[in-house]
Amino acid sequence: SPSTGSGPGAQPEWVDCIQASDMCNQNPHCSSRYRVMRQCLVGKEKEAMLDNNRECQAALEVLLVSPLYDCRCKRGMKKELQCLQNYWTIHMGLTEGGDMDDSSPYEPVAPNRHPDAFRLASISSGMLTLAPKGFHCPDAERNCNPCLDAAKACNLNNSCKKQRSSYIATCSKEDPNKGETCSKKRCHKALRMFLDRVPTEYSHRLLFCPCQTEGCAERRRQTIVPDCSYKDKEKPNCLELRKICRQDSLCRSRLADYLVNCWMASSSASTCPNQDNHQACLASYARLIGTEMTPNYVDSSFSNWTISPWCTCKGSGNQEEECMHFLRTFTDNTCLRNAIQAFGYGLDNMQNRSGAVPGTSAMTKAGWDWTTGTSEPPFVAIPKYPEPRDGGLGKTQGLPEDHSTCLCANIWALLPGLALALV
């Protein structure tokens, strides 16, 4: 397994899970356990098998010290899916309690080499405020539309044009035998192929172009042909969608990668993991497109746009808080928002030149927990008490009564007061 020296500069070479599986298969002791483990994970009663079946437990113990335990997969590698399946054969058995989130099967991303540049740029460009100040269309151009320019750039590149036309044709073609407007499965596959084969300078430009008009925002929303790849007759519950995603190795891996690279546990100076590595966040967001968990802009508003998978938290019963928390990793994700806005300012091109190459060792995944709060720091001293809304201490004593605000943590209630009372 890679050198575990955790210095940020260390560059361990990860064994990929196809090599690891071959190595295990060459060792009779390991390969027999590996076969047993695959049987343990096949059926529906996988949880029970892992909990009480002695043979499964023994198999897992052996595999924990085999190369399969520490193997990872490279993004976009050949036979990526098989690598991911090998990874989950071991790690599926390891995730305690089922609902806990997964660590990413992909190689960790290098921390960003110019963290301050982003934070300064973020603050100076007013990015942390809602309105995307800073981006301005050249005055000469009457109806400047960066998303249209992105489409033009793609159309003038042979490979991009061909791949783009291919997924659009697939996603907008009527599926005669099923009578539906299109085949979602085929459309997802075509989208994945587009995003795998076309350089990110074209694909990310189509996905994250900054908009100042509704026309531009609608074009951006249409990029993934949402009528086919995103929308459905009904919206499933988000926890149900997550469960379906986790039953598919590719979706599960890319969701884990998205959360590792785009979701920041609370109270941290930078807004993105890996020292504000926006590029890694955008890449893992884009790779979610074409899976069950395909996210998209929910409407064509350009000032305060929202990104979400196609699901709702209605009908979550007692797990509404957990559902809202999962949904917020898309709809209320500061890292993703900053990364997209930074892309809009072309800052990410600057980062490309500084060569933040993925693959170094620093496993800087912030140990996140399924904290149920938000990413705001839980306590900061403020001199005075927050004004209670309804004048008196309402049912929740000085806090808005409408239970729904419990779920969406509103800022003033979260900032604890540090009243310096001099005696």
Next chain:
Amino acid sequence: LYFPQNDYVETVYVGQPAGTPILQLHAMLDQDSERPHFYLCWNFMRRPNHISWFHLDVSTGVLSLNKTLEESDFALSSEKRSGVNRKNLLALHAMVLPSTSKTSNCISRAPRITLDFVNATLPTCDRTDMKELCFPHRDTSNPHIMENRFPGALRQLRRLTRLNVCPNYTITYSVESGLPSLRLTHTGSQLVVTAPLDREESECYRLLLVCTVQTESVITKVETSLDVFVNDEDDNAPYVNGTDSVDVVISFNRTKGGSFGTLFVFDRDLTPIYPVDQTHNKYVGTLLNSDPWSDKTFDIKGSFNEKKSPHGGIRETVHNYQLVLKRNLHVNENRTVQLDYLVNDTSYPGVEGTVLLHFNVTIYPYVNVSYSSQVGRVCVENCQQFDGFTVTYRLEVPDRNMSADLQSCYAAIAVTQAPDELYGFLYVNDTDALRRPECQDLQYLLVAQEDHTQQEASTQIHIQLEGEGDKQFLSCARNRWRGDCESAQGLGATSGRCQWRQGTEKGITENYSTCSPDLRTCPDSFCDAVERKDASICPQDCTKETVVGGHELGLGNGIKAGHGTCHCYPEKCVCEKEDIEEVICDDMCKTIIATSLLLSFVVSILL
């Protein structure tokens, strides 16, 4: 017994001595008699090595150090990543049982304790921030309490790992919760609920926790909020708000699958749709006192959705029920039926978990059959509204004992109809017959018969042939220009001549210019029974071939929209702008010409 919290978070440091308390777990009672017994446990994976470093008090649930944490332990934990694939985070699991137990296998949903193992000693008092003294670093896990349950402590507010860091500070906690039964215990550091809560009253209480740190000279208050959620259980019976019966009248629409009348049943409890196979709050409905005919004919379809109650916005469920036809009703069905439908909330423990709904159904027969006909298309009156029964059209010879020769003339015209269509279509079936002089004037009897009751209606149809019938007709659609079109006799042209439709709009429009056998039925985006007999009758509606030029295909076939003029060859259709009459002189040039004319006029006057 259940844990109100799924996640516990704390930080441990090298050098902390054995016996140091870290955090306290709490369990809530399902029955008053239960006594929680806390145990560390581990799942199917190996027993984590670091588990021996910790001790969990069986009765108090206080987790403390079993040994002093050494540098070597830190190296060990990051080296082998025992059990957790993230470095320096130690994961433990705990469970609570109603009685003592030897087992170490975790039962399902065992809460997770995540300890951030820092390779440094515990910060001294002067280097400890007030916040650090008061609350755990990232403890944002909100407690969930089941409604209607027994009182009990649900959370230790004090930060046990910092108890003795600043011995001469006094740290006290207070809670502002707006609910008397949610307050601090007498010891002043544990949050307790003293009476059963009711989710239907409030789903969540936002508390303001205030930690006051008093030193010799300064009092500091640190505040943070905590949401305490109240979980739902099925403790409310279904009820009807308003009427529990509805009158349903069935006349024209008698098709299988048709739905009628809606009744609503309310339930103040939740009906989760996740996980999909969830049985909680399952509603079952049964049709009572129904006769065999009703059983074969009617069904009740139920669906539900979640909504927020007007007062307090508490989530509740609304079920709605509709009467559905399981089969088509015959045209002469004439009956009144009362259907009683019992809705049962199967997971409601109480007795009155049911509601009875009443559907009073009246079915009218469909009596009078009269007639209207347009050339090319024939229809029994109101046929557009028929739904659920079928009519078949046929042509009959008015006088059976006419000569065989004359009878053979009547093969010239036939009537057809698509399976799901209610219209009949007259079309030329035998052109040879039409060429014979004696067949130039034909009188038919058109009969419409309802399939089930065999009820009939008939009318006279008089057909005259104009012009010579011997020409080989081609598709009207081939003509690209108006002149050619209106002078051509095309296939399927009911009026004898092809008809030209001139489009007026720019770009790709549904109103494209084209040449058609009958503008009433072609193009109308519907490839009807006659057009289906030969695609060249109306390729605009029926073509499946390639279409060149700007266009939009219809659903399945045909050209829904086209650019300029659409005309079709056997193997392809082309939509293109007519030769654009180049605008010789646009506005700018008109103004120049006008001003120069004016100037020259003025000059000539001056001269």
Next chain:
Amino acid sequence: RRPKLCSVRELELTVSELGLGYESDETVLLRYCSGKCWAHRHNYDITMQHMMQTGFRKKGRKDKVSIVPCCRPTAFENDFSFLDNKSRYHTIQNVSAKNCGC
């Protein structure tokens, strides 16, 4: 000036400028065939030229015939998809030449 031989030419224009009726500001690199094919004539073409000048009139024929091979696409590029100005997707076939020949 030596006449240009039949070859592929390129021109960048918007989809609206293609003249097919679609309204879209997206651009496309249109490849088309232009140029002379005199070098590819056969005896047939010379005969046809002669017939068009005198031959057909003498025989009372009014047929129009081509007297030189024409410069045409020998293959078209893949289908081209785009989003129009009403945010609807379209795909058009055989609009741009991949290569040309006489």
Next chain:
Amino acid sequence: RRPKLCSVRELELTVSELGLGYESDETVLLRYCSGKCWAHRHNYDITMQHMMQTGFRKKGRKDKVSIVPCCRPTAFENDFSFLDNKSRYHTIQNVSAKNCGC
């Protein structure tokens, strides 16, 4: 009158009348291609027609392009040999069309 589609036409004439410069009274059945190819147009042709009318001028191009497939021989008949009026044998290739296409 319905426009004739591209097809093979036949005409009997002497070798001299071919206009290739041979003097021989021998006759030959000349097959040639004539007729419309409008039904074989693609989006390319409609675009070219539009470009020829306005598009090219707006872009400052003067290219000549074909706006409809041309009716041409798709294969020629075998070589044809004859004795000229000075008793010498000649053989000519690719003078008569075997079949035609757009």
